[in-house]
Amino acid sequence: MTIRPIVRYPDRRLAMPARPVTAFDDGLRELAADLLETMLAAPGIGITAPHIGVPLRVVVLELDARIGAQTYVNPAIEWASPEMILHREGSVSMPGVNDEVQRHARVRISYHDIDGAMHSEESDGLRAVCHQHEIDQLDGVFWIQRLSRLKRERLVKKYEKMSRD
Template sequence: MPARPILNFPDPRLRLPAVPVTRFDADLRALAEDLVDTVRAAPGIGITAPHIGVLLRLVVLELTPGEVRVYVNPVLDQVSRETIRHTEGSISMPGVTDELERHAHVRVRYRDLDGKEQSEDADGLLAICHQHEIDQLDGVFWIDRLSRLKRDRLIARYNKLRRG
C-alpha cells in the first residue's frame, strides 16, 4: 500500500476528535497498511489516522523495526500516579521536539483489526506513545501540553525551519 500525505501543523484537522471505528473490514485493514507505510516513510514510530486526514480512532506504532502494533479505538483504562519526562515530537511537525511529562505506566483497552477487545499494560516509551497518540485521536496536539511560552517558542522554531 502507498504512503499517504501527512497533514502538517497548523492544519485545523489535527485538532478534531476522531470518531470510533465501527466497521472491521478490508477497508480498515488497508488503512492500517497505509499507516504503516506512511509512518515508515516519514520516518516515525507512531501515527494515527487523523495524521493523514482520516478522522477514525486508529493508531499504528512501530517502536522496533518490523514489530507493528495496531490499535483500534484505544482508550486509557488506567494510569499511574508516577510520571516520567520524555522528548516528544510529531510527524505532522517535523524538526522540532520538546520534553513532556506523562504517566509512567498505563493500561490501554482497544480492539484489534478483527474487532476483538484487547488490553495492554505499558510503561516507558510505549506508555508515552499510547498517551501521545490517544491525545491526537482526541484532537489534542502534543504541543498543547507545553506551557504557552514553550509552545510559542517551538512554533516559532518550526516556522523558521519551514521557511528556511
C-alpha cells in the same frame, strides 16, 4: 499499501476528535497498511489516522523491529499511574522539532485489534508515552498543547522558521 500525504501543523484537522471505528473490514486493513507505510517513510514510530486526514480512531506503532508494527483501533486509557516521567516528543505532523513532555509513567489501555477483538495492554516507558501521545491526537489534543505556553510559542516559532527555509 500507499504512502499518504501527512497533515501538517497547524491544520485544523489535527484539533478535531476522531470518530470510533465501527467497520472492521478490508477498508480498515488498507488504512492500517497505509498508516504503517506512511509512518515508516516519515520516518516515525507512531501515527494516527488523523495524521493523514482520516478522522478515525486508529493508531499504528512500531517501537521494536523484532516485534513489528502494532495496530490499535479505538484505543482508550483505562488507568494511568500517579508517577510521571519526562520524555522527548515530536510529531510526523510537525517534523524537525521536539521537546520534553510530562506523561504518566505507566498506563493500561483497552483497544480492538484489526479484526475487532477486544484487548487490554499495560505499558511503561516509551510505549506508555506513545499510547498517551497518540490517544491525545485521537482526542484532538496536539502534543504541543502539553507544553507551557512559553515553550509552545518558542517551538512554533522555530517550526515556522524551519518551514520557511
